[in-house]
Amino acid sequence: MFELVYCSVAKSNLTSQDIQDIxxxxxxxxxxxxxxGCLLYHDHEFLQVLEGDQQVVQDLFISIKKDLRHFNVILLAEGEKESRTFAKWSMAYLELNANEIQKHGFIKDLKAFSQLADKPTHAIDLFWTMAVHILND
Ligand SMILES: Cc1cc2nc3c(=O)[nH]c(=O)nc-3n(C[C@H](O)[C@H](O)[C@H](O)COP(=O)(O)O)c2cc1C
Incomplete structure (x- = not known):
């Protein structure tokens, strides 16, 4: 199993229809x-983890990098792992605004959640660390 984590910045006029299309x-x-995988969107920043066959994931990442709905695509981590972290999700999606974060104590939950993973890999660890960073900003 291959995994890849990247972050990017949404184009300034991104609409909810753009997100639905993605x-x-x-x-x-x-x-x-x-x-x-999982796609997180907060305040014009995307953070995504993709998992699957290495060739398929890397080819998909090439298409994603060319997508004009975002820019500044930065590869954060990639590598092999034993099993999927998001096995049930073709793409789990999380979109949060500041109110929701406060209401749900979401940042605290995220940190706790990240520690629940069976075999946390470097990439997944980085995914949650970055998620907390983006949400705290
Ligand atoms: C932030 C972001 C995440 C995306 N994630 C995926 C994804 O997980 N799977 C996917 O098929 N396309 C995803 N896309 C869409 C691809 O960039 C692209 O539109 C799709 O692969 C079709 O590419 P093509 O028109 O070159 O065939 C994402 C786009 C953005 C902006």
Missing amino acids: LETSKKFNSDNQIT
């Missing part, structure tokens, strides 16, 4: 190609 494409392509 999720629709992702759910179809990812489930057809055994890709799973």
Whole structure:
């Protein structure tokens, strides 16, 4: 199993329709190609983890990097791991605004959640660390 984590900045006029379109494409392509993962969106920043076959994940990342709905795409970590972290999700999606974060004590929960993973890998650890960083900003 191969995993890849990156972050990016959404184009300034990104709409909720853009997000819906991304999720629709992702759910179809990812489930057809055994890709799973999680996409976090907060205050114009994306953070995504992709897991699956190495070739498929890396080819998908090449398409994602060319996507004009975001820019400054930075690869944070990639590597092999034993099993999926988001096995049930063709693309889990989390979008948070400041109110929701406060209301749910979400940052605290995220930190706790990140420690629940069976075999935390460097990339997943980085994913949650970055998630907390983005949400705290
Ligand atoms: C932040 C972000 C995340 C994306 N995640 C995925 C994904 O997980 N799976 C997917 O198939 N497309 C995803 N896309 C869409 C791809 O960038 C691209 O539109 C899709 O691969 C189709 O590319 P093509 O038109 O070159 O075939 C994402 C786009 C953005 C902006």
